[in-house]
Amino acid sequence: NASGGYSFTNLPTGNNGKYLVDVAQTDPDLPTGYVIGTPDPVSVNPLPGNPTSTVNFGFDPPSGSAGGTLFQDDAAGGGTFGNGVKDGAEAGIANISITLYSDVNANGILDASDTVAASMNSAAGGTYNFTGLAAGQYLIDVNELDPDVPATYALKSTDPKVATVPLNAAAGASNFGFVPPPVIKGTLFYDLDSDGIQDAGEMGIPGLSVTIDDGVNPVITVITDANGDYFADQSTAPGGLILNTTYTVSVP
16 A cells, blocks of 8 residues: 555465465566565465464665766876876875766766756765665766865866666766866857857767867867867877967867
8 A cells, every 4th residue: 555555364374374475576666776675475374363464575775876086197106197097196186076967868968857866075085976876877077166176187087977877786986087287178069149158058069179289299189078078188199288388279
């Protein structure tokens, strides 16, 4: 019934009245992601002197998770610059706000249809972990303008990142690396109102080439990602950006 109660009545009792009580664990009315946490099925044998047997079934809430680390991808202590991996002595970044969205339309892009599932700040060492998640596709979005981001550092990793959470298991780690200057970055987007500002609902344009040229060194070409973002730093081929140098950025 509405309270979860059930009752089978007028059952024969005695040695010939043994029964198995079995719950349909795939019933569509079960809450999404909940799994049974008590034995199922259960054998019962109502006796003449005690004709009522009580068998309760408990369902545990979803236990999926998605997490990772925010860190300075700056080659400290023998690490590799800008490789998206926290290695060497690269420091984690604490207290950065992170928002988890349900990717409602499963398109891998943060848009108006996506809803906030949870939010938190990175812990000491830069780690974060969203728990109690139902299976599904999520987007993890880092506030790259958070005041606790080290001064002059810029987020190099794709943001937001797609996290696919299996049923009651962990998604693969979603790590975010920040690099020091020089950095040139931006977004190519559909400017529907022609105001030069990417407003809500104005989608980024993926797969476009962006050239970065100082007129002396080899031209750097980068491609916009799924969100229309592009990024270049001192590790970008062929020669990387150079401090105190003027560049022309253009879309061929």
